[in-house]
Amino acid sequence: xxxxxxxxxxxxxxxxxxxxxxxxxxxxxxxxxxxxxxxxxxxxxxxxxxxxxxxxxxxxxxxxxxxxxxxxxxxxxxxxxxxxxxxxxxxxxxxxxxxxxxxxxxxxxxxxxxxxxxxxxxxxxxxxxxxxxxxxxxxxxxxxxxxxxxxxxxxxxxxxxxxxxxxxxxxxxxxxxxxxxxxxxxxxxxxxxxxxxxxxxxxxxxxxxxxxxxxxxxxxxxxxxxxxxxxxxxxxxxxxxxxxxxxxxxxxxxxxxxxxxxxxxxxxxxxxxxxxxxxxxxxxxxxxxxxxxxxxxxxxxxxxxxxxxxxxxxxxxxxxxxxxxxxxxxxx
Ligand code: UDP
Ligand code: MG
Numbered sequence: 001x002x003x004x005x006x007x008x009x010x011x012x013x014x015x016x017x018x019x020x021x022x023x024x025x026x027x028x029x030x031x032x033x034x035x036x037x038x039x040x041x042x043x044x045x046x047x048x049x050x051x052x053x054x055x056x057x058x059x060x061x062x063x064x065x066x067x068x069x070x071x072x073x074x075x076x077x078x079x080x081x082x083x084x085x086x087x088x089x090x091x092x093x094x095x096x097x098x099x100x101x102x103x104x105x106x107x108x109x110x111x112x113x114x115x116x117x118x119x120x121x122x123x124x125x126x127x128x129x130x131x132x133x134x135x136x137x138x139x140x141x142x143x144x145x146x147x148x149x150x151x152x153x154x155x156x157x158x159x160x161x162x163x164x165x166x167x168x169x170x171x172x173x174x175x176x177x178x179x180x181x182x183x184x185x186x187x188x189x190x191x192x193x194x195x196x197x198x199x200x201x202x203x204x205x206x207x208x209x210x211x212x213x214x215x216x217x218x219x220x221x222x223x224x225x226x227x228x229x230x231x232x233x234x235x236x237x238x239x240x241x242x243x244x245x246x247x248x249x250x251x252x253x254x255x256x257x258x259x260x261x262x263x264x265x266x267x268x269x270x271x272x273x274x275x276x277x278x279x280x281x282x283x284x285x286x287x288x289x290x291x292x293x294x295x296x297x298x299x300x301x302x303x304x305x306x307x308x309x310x311x312x313x314x315x316x317x318x319x320x321x322x323x324x325x326x327x328x329x330x331x332x
Contacts, residue, residue, distance in 0.1 A: 016102040017049045018122070021095030023029070024067070024089055024109040025057040029216040030067045034109050041115040042076070048122070053095045053111075058085035063301060071322040078322035086315045087225070089191045089232075094315050096180050098327060104180050106171045111215040113172035120207055121174035130202035133173040133194070134209045135164060141213030146226075153230050158320045160238040163199045166206060170194065178202060189307050189314060192233045199237075235300055242301065245294040252290040259283050 020038070024031065044049050054071075056064045056079060064081055071077040080094050080200070092106055103125050107113045113134060121132040139147060154167045171194055173184075182200045183193070221229070235241065259279065266272060312332035320327045 003157060017051065017100060017102030018049050019053055019091060019095075019097060019099035019104045020118075021053050021055065021104060021106050021266055022109050023055045023057055023091035023095065024059060024063050025085060025088070025091070025220045026059045026061045026063060027109045027217060028059075028061040028066060028221075029212075029258045030110050031070075033215050034111055035070055037111060037115050041118065044119070045122075051076055051078060051099070051101065053080065055080045055091040055095045056082060057088065057091040058082045068321055071104065075322070079320070080317055080327075081319045081321070084315040084317040088171075088221070089193050090315050092193050093183075093191055094317070094331065097184055097331060098320075098323065099180065102177050103174055104177075105174045108170075108172065108236070110217065112212050113170075114209065114212055117172075117207065117209045118174065124205055124207065125174055125176065128203060129205045130176040130179050131173060131197055131200075131204040132207050133169050133197070133204065134211075135166060135206045136168045136211040139211045139234070146219075153233070156317050157195075157230075157233050157237065160234055160240045161195065163195065164235060165195050165198045165233075165237065170211075172209075174199065176202070188236065189312070190232045190236045190304055191314070192229075192236050195233060195237045198310070217245070229298070235304060239301075241297045246301045248290050251296055252287055256283060256287060 017242055022034070022038075027034075038052060043053075054067050054077065056067055064079075067077075067079045069082075071079045072231060078098070080098055082091065082094070088096075095106070096104060097118075103122070105121065107115065107118070124132040139150075151168070154165075154169075156166055160220075173194075175197060179197060179200055180204055182202075183196055186196055188196075199242060263276070266276065313329050317327070317329045320329075
């Protein structure tokens with residue numbers, strides 16, 4: 001805890017700083033309302049200083065200029081403007097990199113995560129927890145497809161991953177400075193933030209909350225991004241797909257061996273060995289399919305290794321606004 005020597009020699013406690021990280025991508029329709037709700041939230045926070053870090057993830061609408069207007073008027077608002085769209089997880093990472101708070105809250109711009117819940121998170125943090133993650137009890141207003149795929153994804157991920165990753169939990173969470181520092185020391189390029197936070201450890205606790213509907217606008221996670229996100233989650237937290245590939249290969253090889261014995265048997269002991277075209281086709285196609293799947297899985301991992309060794313910065317920042325210190329324009 002930061003302490004400052006007061007003039008009269010007594011030690012006074014400087015209020016602790018809470019950083020809120022809000023990734024925004026084409027959110028011009030919701031920003032004003034988000035600001036209003038966050039403003040109300042801040043007004044109720046009497047014993048904490050606050051900084052609001054908006055990360056504009058290369059929006060193509062007026063999001064950036066709206067954010068800048070707010071930042072010019074309010075010293076608590078800071079803006080990180082990316083040079084292009086780098087994706088939600090990278091935007092969150094940039095926010096964590098830039099945050100100075102004793103505690104850091106990740107929250108979506110579309111008000112699906114109610115800011116009021118953060119009060120309860122802060123309480124838990126004061127009780128000594130390092131991570132307070134919001135678990136969704138209800139998700140109204142989402143398509144049945146999104147609900148069922150999300151449900152299946154969290155369960156599959158948990159089964160495959162070596163680190164237990166909480167079910168039905170998004171990035172809406174509070175983390176302590178220690179956890180943020182640990183995250184900042186993890187250089188991986190394929191970032192699956194909620195999994196990384198689980199991996200870090202410390203004292204973590206779930207906080208059930210009712211996820212609201214998006215205030216306005218549409219989801220910025222189309223199916224393509226959802227699939228990429230899910231693949232990142234599974235491949236960066238599990239090598240089980242590789243074991244699965246080995247298993248599939250072994251099963252196929254055993255079947256093939258049985259086929260070979262059978263074919264030889266027919267050839268040596270019977271006269272019907274010209275027949276069996278169907279069996280031949282099945283064997284060829286089956287083996288071909290299994291091999292392609294396994295090569296594909298290998299390829300996914302190799303692609304990720306390639307991505308890591310290139311060692312490019314995680315993101316490129318076009319501009320910072322409202323920060324008191326000079327910030328680097330590229331990550332690490
Ligand atoms: N977002 C982002 N970059 C992207 C996609 C989304 O920064 O490429 C932000 C978006 O503005 C929002 C949050 O990430 O604040 C969650 O996105 P969204 O609400 O569209 O996802 P959903 O809630 O539908 O899963
Ligand atoms: Mg949303």
